[in-house]
Amino acid sequence: xxxxxxxxxxxxxxxxxxxxxxxxxxxxxxxxxxxxxxxxxxxxxxxxxxxxxxxxxxxxxxxxxxxxxxxxxxxxxxxxxxxxxxxxxxxxxxxxxxxxxxxxxxxxxxxxxxxxxxx
Amino acid sequence: xxxxxxxxxxxxxxxxxxxxxxxxxxxxxxxxxxxxxxxxxxxxxxxxxxxxxxxxxxxxxxxxxxxxxxxxxxxxxxxxxxxxxxxxxxxxxxxxxxxxxxxxxxxxxxxxxxxxxxxxxxxxxxxxxxxxxxxxxxxxxxxxxxxxxxxxxxxxxxxxxxxxxxxxxxxxxxxxxxx
Numbered sequence: 001x002x003x004x005x006x007x008x009x010x011x012x013x014x015x016x017x018x019x020x021x022x023x024x025x026x027x028x029x030x031x032x033x034x035x036x037x038x039x040x041x042x043x044x045x046x047x048x049x050x051x052x053x054x055x056x057x058x059x060x061x062x063x064x065x066x067x068x069x070x071x072x073x074x075x076x077x078x079x080x081x082x083x084x085x086x087x088x089x090x091x092x093x094x095x096x097x098x099x100x101x102x103x104x105x106x107x108x109x110x111x112x113x114x115x116x117x118x119x
Numbered sequence: 120x121x122x123x124x125x126x127x128x129x130x131x132x133x134x135x136x137x138x139x140x141x142x143x144x145x146x147x148x149x150x151x152x153x154x155x156x157x158x159x160x161x162x163x164x165x166x167x168x169x170x171x172x173x174x175x176x177x178x179x180x181x182x183x184x185x186x187x188x189x190x191x192x193x194x195x196x197x198x199x200x201x202x203x204x205x206x207x208x209x210x211x212x213x214x215x216x217x218x219x220x221x222x223x224x225x226x227x228x229x230x231x232x233x234x235x236x237x238x239x240x241x242x243x244x245x246x247x248x249x250x251x252x253x254x255x256x257x258x259x260x261x262x263x264x265x266x267x268x269x270x271x272x273x274x275x276x277x278x279x280x281x282x283x284x285x286x287x288x289x290x291x292x293x294x295x296x297x298x
Contacts, residue, residue, distance in 0.1 A: 005227055016219055016223045018134070019219070020218060021134070023215050030198075033149075033192065034141075034149055037153045038140075040184070041153070041156070044156075053237070054167075054239060055232060056168075056234075056235050069249075071261070073245040074265055075265060078270060081175055081262070082266075086280050089281050089283075090284070091184055092187055092288050093284050093288055098191055102194070108198070
């Protein structure tokens with residue numbers, strides 16, 4: 001039963017593991033740059049979920065030509081293209097804030113920053 | 120479909136790089152692990168028949184993103200590295216394990232990978248785009264047709280997001296483009 005699920009749903013289990021790894025990095029890392037990396041890993045997990053949903057066994061990329069079907073679904077691909085670009089924008093803003101925090105406080109360590117904040 | 124060898128290798132590689140990025144203590148090493156991770160993911164998109172997403176991921180995810188991280192690292196100081204890996208925080212690990220089990224419990228409800236009758240692949244929205252994209256937009260690539268024609272306003276919104284991100288980044292860093 002479980003083994004059956006693993007052979008038909010393996011990508012979804014990879015998605016769940018990636019979400020877990022991303023969440024762990026965001027919560028546990030003391031360094032702010034690593035928190036941003038964790039956020040990106042989490043995001044890519046969601047991407048894998050969408051692209052796997054769009055997949056069709058034996059399907060071709062959705063470039064419509066005579067006799068090339070069947071195709072995988074184009075719609076999740078479009079959503080993820082947009083999400084990748086939005087993700088990069090998010091990362092750029094987050095890293096700009098990280099650089100600014102460093103130039104103001106001279107550290108990227110979460111615990112040191114908390115102490116500085118309370119003083 | 121059954122798990123092909125190349126996909127199994129890619130999934131293991133991607134998960135390994137993610138764990139490396141999570142646990143490596145040196146931030147430069149973590150960024151390198153993340154860059155390898157992005158590259159693995161973009162090949163995974165190719166295997167899953169999504170070449171548009173794969174190209175974007177390789178150019179933007181593995182390319183621009185890594186440059187952004189390296190720029191951030193060059194403007195900050197790395198933490199002291201007394202050992203290669205960070206110690207595992209068991210409290211957080213337990214919390215995350217609970218999350219993983221909770222989300223993992225929903226997986227059996229999903230359709231099997233590659234099922235042609237699943238709601239997404241066999242649904243009428245997908246069929247409509249595939250059947251009408253060329254007649255209505257004269258673009259053969261259905262992804263481009265949906266991105267630029269059917270959902271053009273979404274893409275405009277995406278442009279607004281990128282523009283705002285550039286404005287915010289420059290103002291946070293107090294840089295002036297036009298002096």
